[in-house]
Amino acid sequence: MSLWNYVQGRGETLTFLTYQHASLAFQTVLVGTVAAIVIAMLVYRLPIAASLTVTSSRVALTIPSLALLALLVVPLGLGVAPSFVMLAFFAAMPVIGNAVVGLRSVPPSLIEAARGIGLSRRRILFTVELPMAWPVILTGIRVSTQMIVGIAAIVAYVLGPGLGSLIFNGLSRLGGANALEMALTGTILIVAIALVFDALLVLLGRLTIPKGLK
Numbered sequence: 001m002s003l004w005n006y007v008q009g010r011g012e013t014l015t016f017l018t019y020q021h022a023s024l025a026f027q028t029v030l031v032g033t034v035a036a037i038v039i040a041m042l043v044y045r046l047p048i049a050a051s052l053t054v055t056s057s058r059v060a061l062t063i064p065s066l067a068l069l070a071l072l073v074v075p076l077g078l079g080v081a082p083s084f085v086m087l088a089f090f091a092a093m094p095v096i097g098n099a100v101v102g103l104r105s106v107p108p109s110l111i112e113a114a115r116g117i118g119l120s121r122r123r124i125l126f127t128v129e130l131p132m133a134w135p136v137i138l139t140g141i142r143v144s145t146q147m148i149v150g151i152a153a154i155v156a157y158v159l160g161p162g163l164g165s166l167i168f169n170g171l172s173r174l175g176g177a178n179a180l181e182m183a184l185t186g187t188i189l190i191v192a193i194a195l196v197f198d199a200l201l202v203l204l205g206r207l208t209i210p211k212g213l214k
Contacts, residue, residue, distance in 0.1 A: 006181035014166075014185065021162030022193050025149045028084055032091025032148075033141055039092075040099030041125065050100050057096040065090060065151050073158055083160030087152055091144045098140030102133030135209050142201045149194040153186070163189050 007014065043049040065086060072082035106129045114124045130137075156164030163186040170183030 003181050003184055006178055007185060014189065017161075017163050017166065017186075018189050018193065021149075021152055021164075021190065022197075024080075024083065024087065024155070024160070024162055025145065025152050025193065025197070028087035028152075029091045029141065029145050029148050031084075032088045032093075032144065033095050035088070036092040036095035036140075037099050037130075037137065039096055040103055044100050044103040050104060054097045054100050057093045060093050061090070066154055066157065069154065069158055078159045080160060082158055083152075083155035087148055087155070090151060091148045094144040094147065095137065095140040098136045098143075099133065102136030103129050105136070106132045131210075135205070138201065138205050138209070142198060145197045145201060146194050149190060149197060153190060 039053065043053045068089070069082055069086045072085055076082040076085065110128055110132070111124060114128045119127065152160075152162050153164035153167055155162060156168045166186030166189075167183050170179045170181070170186065173179040173182075
């Protein structure tokens with residue numbers, strides 16, 4: 001059976017799995033991004049803490065995702081819970097480093113000028129430093145999103161939602177009917193999700209980054 005025939009006969013199922021995969025990736029990247037920015041805001045003014053945070057976020061990315069997922073199954077069981085926690089953890093890592101670097105790279109002269117006109121420390125953070133750091137933070141979010149869309153496939157190992165079930169079911173049945181089509185369809189749809197998310201983030205950058213910072 002051809003790939004096209006396989007897709008035509010399973011449109012509703014594929015749409016549902018694609019939605020699950022995209023929704024899981026979006027939610028975990030959102031949670032990871034918020035957590036990462038909060039952590040960055042807490043440490044960026046402390047040189048040692050900032051350096052340790054950036055280093056730790058990079059080292060954390062070397063943790064095998066499947067191993068972390070397996071460890072989370074013990075306290076959280078199978079399904080959505082361990083999948084969400086694992087993905088949110090990895091989603092935060094690229095953003096933390098970029099957020100800290102972006103906040104620390106704001107020119108001191110701008111901060112002093114903001115203080116000179118009477119802005120509080122909090123207002124300087126939200127009206128000067130975060131907007132200046134946003135292009136760097138957004139780059140981290142783009143990297144995080146592409147990574148998470150791909151990693152989300154492995155949550156099928158713990159009965160998590162998404163397109164990973166197509167890929168692993170297909171690979172486990174190689175040589176059988178529709179096995180190759182199943183794996184290829186899952187892979188192609190994951191790539192499509194990644195491309196759509198990246199295009200949306202590029203658009204977000206164009207809408208939110210001032211021309212002078214591009």
